[in-house]
Amino acid sequence: LFVLLVVVGVVLGKCLNECNGHGTCEPVTFTCSCENNWSGQDCSTYQLPLENGVPVNDLTVNTRVWNYFHIQVTEGTRSDLVVEVNQTSLGGDVDTYIRVGDLPSRSVWDFRDISTGSNAKIEIEHPETESPYYIGVYGFLSARYNIKAYIKTDCPDDCSGHGSCDWDSVNNVPVCTCDLGWSGETCNSNVKTLQNDTLLEGQSVAQGSWEYYQFMNTKNTFTVELLQGEVSEEDCDLYLRYADLPSLVDYDYRNVQVNTNPHLQVTDAKRGIYYLGVHGFRQCAFSVKFTSYNVCPNGCSGASHGTCGSDDITCDCTARFTGDGCETMLTSLPFDTNMTGSVFANAWNHYHFTPVGTGNIIVNLVQDDPSMDCDLYVRLNEEPTKRYFDYRENTFANNMTITIEDPDSTDYFIGVLGYSACSYTMSTHMTQGLFLVPFLILLPILVSLFLFIFLFIH
Incomplete structure (x- = not known):
């Protein structure tokens, strides 16, 4: 065929298909010298270069058509070349062929997988480094697929003789699985148990x-x-x-x-x-x-919230509290009543109340020990977080107070956060409305006026 093409080229005085614009025509033999990644007598076959470990996804091959790829194994590589072709379409059938130094065909190849399964994996031990490996994906039936080629290298220091070398196909790196008592990337750290x-x-x-x-x-x-x-x-x-x-x-x-x-x-x-x-x-x-x-979650938030069950894992909450750690109060927090509680570090206890009448709301929290560190948060209509809140007291003070002026007649939620583990006593108080002050001042005058009118009438 090659001789015939040369003869045809000489007779016509030009290269076949003018090398399809992907090569140069030799003036004497009228044969094509193809550019990189192109091959064939007329440079019409594209070979996509594959990078080590980099997948190429969402490809399509038609029935009885080839897609070609190639990869060069670096000199000095001590391990294996792996080629994976994964069919992604429900229908169709792709076959994988590999040849060293030239394009494979259905009759000439060095390695192949023509099974009907959707995933093909060809592993070549101790691959050559002088010539590239050409990979041909043949569409026995039209299909979509992904392809990846990677070079498996050895684990560093052979895992120091204290583990086995495995391959992380996601990150394309060798990893050591260390024997018991050893650790580190190369299993070189002696770890006592x-x-x-x-x-x-x-x-x-x-x-x-x-x-x-x-x-x-x-x-x-x-x-x-x-x-x-x-x-x-x-x-x-x-x-x-x-x-x-x-x-x-x-x-x-x-x-x-x-x-x-x-x-x-x-x-x-x-x-x-x-x-x-x-x-x-x-x-x-x-x-x-x-x-x-084992410790019950959040220590069941203190005796007023709940107690730890006999299994040392499950909290038995009092009637007013719920949650794995009895951390959330179900009923409204009563005013002018002390509520005790405790929190582990980074744990929360939650309470809520609804203002009644007019006046300011004072929320007070006193830690049981000055070395402890609780933080106090208040939020309207929702439980507060470290990021979302309307009021906050997170200083190192042992006695913390938040004042809510002219509160809305809706739910307020209190959150007690353990910056470190702490126990506390908390209370809420509603101050008297300011409109009562002038009323109390005028009350004696109004009483005197009433008595004067009463005596005058009689």
Whole structure:
């Protein structure tokens, strides 16, 4: 065929189809020299270049028609080339062919998948690097599809011999699945395992270094305690992270205060593996302990709201309160009545009231201890949030007051937020309307006038 095309070209004095505008015509042989990504005797076949790990989506191939692609494997690659073709249309049938160095056909190919399934995956071990791989998608029946090619590389340091190398096909990166007791991107960090309610003694960390620990949490609350030595110059910091090793910038909880016995308490704990990192701000020796236990949500918000059930998980709310933690008052908060409550850090308790008569409303909250930190919010017609509120008192004052002047005769919602865990006593009071003041001043005059008129008539 090629010889015939050359003869035809010489006779006609031009290249076949003038190379379709995608190549140059050789003046002696009248054959086409095609531009990049174009091939065929007349440069009519387009080959879409594929980037490593970058999918090309929503493509269509017609019946008995080819779509071509190519990818070059970089020299020095130690792993495999994977080509995935996923049919997205309900009907149709696409076949996948791969050939090294040239376009494949239905009769000439190096690898192929002609199954009737909707997903084709061809994995080529130790691919060549001198010639590109050409991929042909043939429409046995017209169909839509997505295509992706990626080069699987090895895990760094072969997971340090402490794990297995897996492939993350979403992000196109190798990932190590570490053996028990090891962690890190390359499984090179030795992680000691903590047992619940068991003190691990004889630990130490150098200045600027880390010691890592892991533990399995099965409860909704746990505490991590660090018992340091008596040397005043020692200083350890605690960092905690779920499902991965913590660092100075990546962590879920931390305690970096200068404290002989730093600790962390997590009251909304997930089930699963947590990693504890002890960082030596200065060199220190220590013992470490992890204790896991169940606590009712928000401690049931205090005795006036509810009590924790026998399972230590479920709250038994009083008649006036509802919610998992008995945090929401069902009935209107009565005026001039003390209401006690408590909140965990980042938890809310909710109340509401409706003004009766005229006058200002005073909402007062007194914390049980000055070291605690509650924040007080009020919002009209809806429960307040940290972002949406009409009144707020979030200072460090132990005694907080919000005054609502000339309130509307509608519902007001109070929110008590635990910036840190705190217990409190709260009350609402409605002041006397200002119109009563002149009335009380005039009352003696009106009484005297009434008596004068009465005596005059009689």
